[in-house]
Amino acid sequence: MVKVIGAAIIIFSASMVGWQIGKYYALRPIQIRGLLMALQMLETEIVYGATPLSRAFLQVGRRIQAEIGQIFTSAAEFLLTKEGLGTQECWQMALNRHLPSTALRKTEREVLAGLGHVLGSSDREDQQKHLRLAATHLRSLEEEARAEQHRYEKMYKSLGFLGGLLVVILMF
Amino acid sequence: MDKGVTQVKEISTILPASVRHILSALPLAVRENIEEIRLRQNMPLEIRYGQLSSYVTPTGQLTANSRQGWVFTEEQAGKLINQISQHSLYALEEELKRGYITVVGGHRVGIAGKVVLERGEVKGIRDLTSFNIRIAREKKGIAQKVLPFLLEAARVHNTLIISPPQCGKTTLLRDIARSLSYGSEWASSRKVAIVDERSEIAGCLHGVPQRDVGPRTDVLDACPKAVGMMMMIRSMSPEVLIVDEIGRQEDSDAIWEAVYAGVSVVCTAHGWDVEETTRRPMLAKLIQQGAFTRYITLSRSSGIGTIQGIYDQALQPLQKEEQLWSR
Numbered sequence: 001m002v003k004v005i006g007a008a009i010i011i012f013s014a015s016m017v018g019w020q021i022g023k024y025y026a027l028r029p030i031q032i033r034g035l036l037m038a039l040q041m042l043e044t045e046i047v048y049g050a051t052p053l054s055r056a057f058l059q060v061g062r063r064i065q066a067e068i069g070q071i072f073t074s075a076a077e078f079l080l081t082k083e084g085l086g087t088q089e090c091w092q093m094a095l096n097r098h099l100p101s102t103a104l105r106k107t108e109r110e111v112l113a114g115l116g117h118v119l120g121s122s123d124r125e126d127q128q129k130h131l132r133l134a135a136t137h138l139r140s141l142e143e144e145a146r147a148e149q150h151r152y153e154k155m156y157k158s159l160g161f162l163g164g165l166l167v168v169i170l171m172f
Numbered sequence: 173m174d175k176g177v178t179q180v181k182e183i184s185t186i187l188p189a190s191v192r193h194i195l196s197a198l199p200l201a202v203r204e205n206i207e208e209i210r211l212r213q214n215m216p217l218e219i220r221y222g223q224l225s226s227y228v229t230p231t232g233q234l235t236a237n238s239r240q241g242w243v244f245t246e247e248q249a250g251k252l253i254n255q256i257s258q259h260s261l262y263a264l265e266e267e268l269k270r271g272y273i274t275v276v277g278g279h280r281v282g283i284a285g286k287v288v289l290e291r292g293e294v295k296g297i298r299d300l301t302s303f304n305i306r307i308a309r310e311k312k313g314i315a316q317k318v319l320p321f322l323l324e325a326a327r328v329h330n331t332l333i334i335s336p337p338q339c340g341k342t343t344l345l346r347d348i349a350r351s352l353s354y355g356s357e358w359a360s361s362r363k364v365a366i367v368d369e370r371s372e373i374a375g376c377l378h379g380v381p382q383r384d385v386g387p388r389t390d391v392l393d394a395c396p397k398a399v400g401m402m403m404m405i406r407s408m409s410p411e412v413l414i415v416d417e418i419g420r421q422e423d424s425d426a427i428w429e430a431v432y433a434g435v436s437v438v439c440t441a442h443g444w445d446v447e448e449t450t451r452r453p454m455l456a457k458l459i460q461q462g463a464f465t466r467y468i469t470l471s472r473s474s475g476i477g478t479i480q481g482i483y484d485q486a487l488q489p490l491q492k493e494e495q496l497w498s499r
Contacts, residue, residue, distance in 0.1 A: 046262055053259040079259050084189035086251045087259040120259040121250070123288075123296055127262050 007171070011164035018160015022153040027103035029145040034068035035108070036138050043131045046124065053087065053120040054079040067102045071095060071112075091116035111137045179307050180206055182277040186305075188251040191217065194242055197232025206307055213249045213301040216241020253300055256281055266394065268296040270370075278308045278375025278382030308375055310383055311340070314477065315347035321482045321490055322466055323359055328352065328412050328436035330427075330463060332455075334443045335470035340477035341440045342416060344470065346373050346383060348438055349414045353386020364389040365410030367400035373416055398422035405433050415439040424454050424463075431463055445469050445480065446487055459487075466490075 038060050045056035054076045061073030075094035082090055092113065099109055111134050118130040180203055184192045187209075194217065195203070208220040216227045216238050226234040227241030235241060256273055257264050267273045272282045282304035288295045322329050331348075335341040355361025368374050368391055374381035376393035385391065390408045392400045397415050401423075404410055413430050415423075418439045430437045443449035446467055450456050458464065462485055469480040482490045 046260075050263040050265075051260075052263055056260075083185060084187075084192065084251070084255070087254045090259075120257065121253065121261050122298070123265060123268075124262040 003172075007168040010167055010171075011161065014164025014167065015157070015161040018156045018158070018163065021160070022155075022157040024103050025145075025149045025153040025156065028105070029142055029149055031066075031068055031102055031104055032108060032138055032142040032145055034064050034066070035104075035112070036135055036142065038064045038068060038072060039131050039135045039138070043128060043135075046131070047128045050124065067098055071098045074098060087120045088116040091119060107141055108138065111141070179277065179279070179309065180204070183209070183275075183279055183305060183307055186252070186255040186275050186281075188248050188255065190248060191244075191252075194228055194230060194232050195219075198228065198234075202234065207309075208307070209303075209305040211244045211249070211252065211303040211305070213244060213246055215244060217244055249301060249303075252303060256303075265296055269294055271297065274371045274375055274377055274382070276377060276382065278377070280306045280308065280371075280375070282306065308383065309343075310346070311343050311477070312347060312350070312384070314340075314344060315351040318344070318468055318479065318482065319348070319351055319359065321468075322348070322438070326360075328362065328438070329466040330431060330436055331438045331466040331468065332449075332459075332464045333438070333440040333468045333470065334446060334449050335440065336444055336472075337442065338476065339470040339472050341470055342372050344468075344477065345414060345416060345438065345440055346385060349373065349389060349412075350384055350386040352412050353389045361386075361388055362411040363409065364412045364414060365404040365408050366391045366414040367395055367397055367404060368393050368416070369395060369397050369400065370416065373414065398426040401426035401430060405430055405435055410435055412436045412438060417441060419452070419454065421454055424458055427458060427463055437463075443469075444471075446483060450487075 041060045041063065042056055045051040045059060046053075049056070051059070057072040057076035057079065061069045061071075061076060063069070064072065071094050074097055075091050078085070078090035078093050079087065095109065095112055095116075099112075115130065115134050118127070120127075180195065184195060187195070191211070195209070202219070202221050205221040206219055207222075210218040210220070218225060218227055218241070226236065227238055229235050229240050230242040253261060256275060261268075264273060268283070271284070272280050274280055283297055283300050284302035285297045285300040288298050322331055333341050333344060349364050349366055352359070352362045353364045364386060366373050366385060366389060368376065371394055373383075374385045374389075374391045374393065375383045376391055379391075379393055381389070381391050390404070390410070392404055395403070397418065398420070401413060401415060404413060413435050415437065416439070418424070418427065418441055427437055427439070441449060441455060443452070446469060450459050465485040467483040467487065469483075471478050471480045473480070484490055
């Protein structure tokens with residue numbers, strides 16, 4: 001009896017691990033999508049509304065959910081409270097705080113970090129150009145992420161379960 | 173706390189931490205008299221205080237040797253721009269076209285750098301490298317000496333203040349606006365409208381005056397004078413209209429419009445004295461046709477804000493030279 005329970009626990013936890021890894025692959029394209037929406041909103045705020053950056057960040061943060069929105073909310077908070085710090089530093093601090101808890105990879109992080117150098121420091125046309133460039137970049141990464149999701153999400157999920165099964169069979 | 177220091181404090185919120193630190197190390201006597209902080213990329217930090225200019229060393233000492241001055245780097249310039257623009261340079265396109273930015277407290281930051289042209293017109297400034305932070309000082313109460321000449325029965329005289337640059341005409345104009353708006357025991361308060369084309373009189377930030385211009389004052393910020401005067405007459409029914417630096421033909425039309433509408437106009441013009449001003453074609457016409465009933469001329473013969481004279485409609489002097497305020 002104890003054996004059966006142990007086996008069940010092993011299979012369950014192994015599938016959970018696989019499921020977690022699979023979820024990571026599923027989350028990445030969703031979060032990139034969120035980022036794309038955020039950049040689109042930011043572009044509207046900046047180019048058409050000429051909204052100050054901190055307020056634009058807050059708007060975006062309020063409308064984009066979860067981790068991605070939090071990056072913008074924190075950045076706005078830093079811009080407003082950290083006197084004497086540059087835009088880039090505030091943005092970077094916000095990224096450092098929230099990126100580790102996202103499914104985003106180094107490539108996306110680099111695109112975001114690059115934005116810090118240009119956000120708010122040039123005229124509208126220039127801002128638009130940079131935001132669009134970043135969006136194009138992210139779009140290609142999104143495609144890549146979707147392809148990976150197709151390939152690996154199911155695989156890791158079943159791999160977890162099967163791995164657990166294998167251990168159980170070996171134990172018996 | 174001394175007023176001068178408060179204003180320097182206000183300004184320091186837009187400065188990068190390093191500049192702020194150096195300025196706070198300056199002797200108090202210098203700090204409370206700072207008029208301008210001049211920052212140029214890769215050049216030493218310069219301040220103007222009183223009538224003097226000096227470089228500042230990294231430890232907050234004054235020096236005449238440019239090599240010893242603390243050098244303002246490109247990185248610092250970037251930070252300063254971030255702070256001045258509240259991280260949103262794109263929101264300041266109009267200001268960049270004019271070449272200066274008004275910040276909290278009504279202080280102004282003059283800027284220079286690489287100008288971007290579009291079809292031969294200035295579109296903005298890119299690569300900002302020179303900053304001139306001018307600390308705005310208010311001189312409250314200076315209008316008290318001229319007000320008795322400007323008021324007659326219930327009316328305020330149409331007044332032209334004539335002065336060379338840097339003699340305090342905008343400061344006087346602002347105080348006249350404030351005094352008329354507040355009123356006093358011998359002069360009732362009035363509705364005042366200010367058309368502030370260069371954001372100098374009220375120092376507006378997001379439309380809110382940063383200087384005290386009185387409780388009954390409406391400000392039309394950054395609006396061309398002639399258009400603005402018409403708008404104010406139609407929309408805000410002012411009793412007194414305050415305008416800075418008139419000089420173009422359309423200004424003259426607007427002034428007549430105001431005079432016919434029964435609105436008193438107080439305005440300023442560049443010039444050395446009344447005689448010289450009467451030679452300027454557009455002003456001459458206004459003067460000859462009697463648009464103005466009082467003239468005040470300023471000079472700096474005994475310091476900024478010396479009243480050279482006050483004249484009536486026929487250019488007869490009413491008051492001789494007098495010092496408005498001392499430094």
